[in-house]
Amino acid sequence: MLEIRDLHATITDAEGRSLEILRGIDLAVPDGEVHAIMGPNGAGKSTLAHVLSGRDFYQVTAGSAVLDGVDLLAMAPEQRAAAGLFLAFQYPVELPGVGNAHFLRTALNAQRRARDLPEIDAVQFLKLARAEIKRLAMPEDMLKRQVNVGFSGGEKKRNEVLQMGLLRPRLAVLDETDSGLDIDALRIVAEGVNALRGPQFSALVITHYQRLLDYIVPDRVHVLAAGRIVRSGGPELARQLEVEGYAAIEQAA
């Protein structure tokens, strides 16, 4: 279970000024639930994702974020991952010269080591990876390619979902995973997430549009505006926002 309390975070701009992006976030995602975070551009959605995963160019000035009773904010990014947090990037990073299979196995084994589990050998790993790849309708050569290099937008997002499927996080944060996806890729990505749904998995789906939520139906929807959650509701809230837009909510905030 993820519990965020009164979370404040700032970023320092090029002129050295400190700008507060998150201005007191309160949010709880119980085990087994998928919550959506929606909101206009600049509301702080991606900042929230990065603060949770430990990106160092944000400074947390107040509040807490606790996953399964462990203080996420006190840990290095790799420790947060080992604790069960996964961030699906809005812009997955290309790693020239790093093979995808090698990357995936290194990540999986690093997390297993951190949890005192035995490492997985290359043969076992390939078996696991091939099964995931099949499930996501990805071409098998994706394992042989360099991480995200020359991947289309859709392939990059599918590669994020592949990593998630292999790493089996307790909590996945999907940062605008729908951006740049056509409808087929969107469906595959959503199926990848839905397949993980269960009592041991929860997710925070960050999106600007309601479209993704037709495929990943959330238990709760929260609206983030100007660094705070200004409204929460059931899945119907997403459809309402699609019709009404964010303007009314921003005025209310």
Add this chain to the structure above:
Amino acid sequence: MVAASGTGFALPPAASAAARAAAAHFQRLGLPTPRAEAWKYTNLRGLGAVDFAPAAPSSAPLPDLPVLASLPGLPRLVFVNGHHRPDLSNVAPGPAGPGAPALARPERDAFAALNTMFATPSPIVVPPGHDAGTVLRLSLTLAGSDPIAAHPRQSLTLGAGARLTLLDVSAGTGAYLHNEVLEIALGAGAHLTHLRLQEGSAAAFAITTLYADLAEGAGYDALSFTLGAALSRTEAHVALSGAKARFTFDAAQALTAHQHGDITTVLAHDAPQGRSRQTIRNVLAQSARGVFQGRIDVARAAQKTDGYQMNHALLLSANAEIDSKPELRINADDVKCSHGATVGELDADQIFYLRSRGIPEPEARAMLIRGFLAEPLAAIAEAPIRAVFDDALARALTGLTA
């Protein structure tokens, strides 16, 4: 001019006429100093101060080299201290006939002159139309307690349409000068894949001077990976003499401590529609210094030349240094020729991406350095040969991240 000290640079008694002529050139040229433009960034003071003895033929058994274990079945040509070792080889160099190319320029290049004073020619000839497969050339310099100088010399002649992959490994122990000269003549439509691994000892000076001449439609793909020596220099003079000749040069050097690595290329595009691609990668840790000098001369006749040159440097420490000097001299008017350089540290976004997947920072950094160096290795078609370079890369990483 630095006086060449030591008996190692004195002409042996039974010298040939060519060796005597080379000695006169070397006497005149001396060891290059930074006052010579081509040696501006590489100072040979340290080399000049060492008293090298000439390397005697050695009957030492082969050290336990990973390359021999991974590729036991490959035809191989072994040289120890610059001398051919028939007992360790299963391929013999051909006779030094009149057909061997005379591409070296001892009258201009001091190290070629020095090499010519001592070297025994070792020609390999692939007849026209013949595919010679893959051959391993292993050149070892094994110094005892005293510094020695070895001068291996290799000529390669590929007849029209001939093909060869040369896996070219040099290594050594102790303090030595490994001063090799390679002469490569490619006939029309011939193709050479040259995979070079240079892994000198920490106290070594490793100088390679390479001369290549490409006839019409010939292709020369060179991959060069340098892990070390105290000071290394690879100087390649490549002439695209025939139309539509192609040259690719993927060089990487991984240097640490006070290592100095110099890659210097001089390309002569002398004929129309030639194509050259040079990509250099430097990873420099601690106080290492990398140098790339890339000259491209395009002759008036060499219309439609397509040349590209790029020098990438990854600096892992504030004390590391890269010197990059492109030099394009273009005398034809219908030519595409570009050059560039990048210098930087490891990318913070890439490190974060790996860490967000649970990979600790030191391991993440090592993966990215490896990736940076490994990119050209993907082009090696044969898996066991790629494994030789992968192993070398793993050893390099241990040094870089120590």
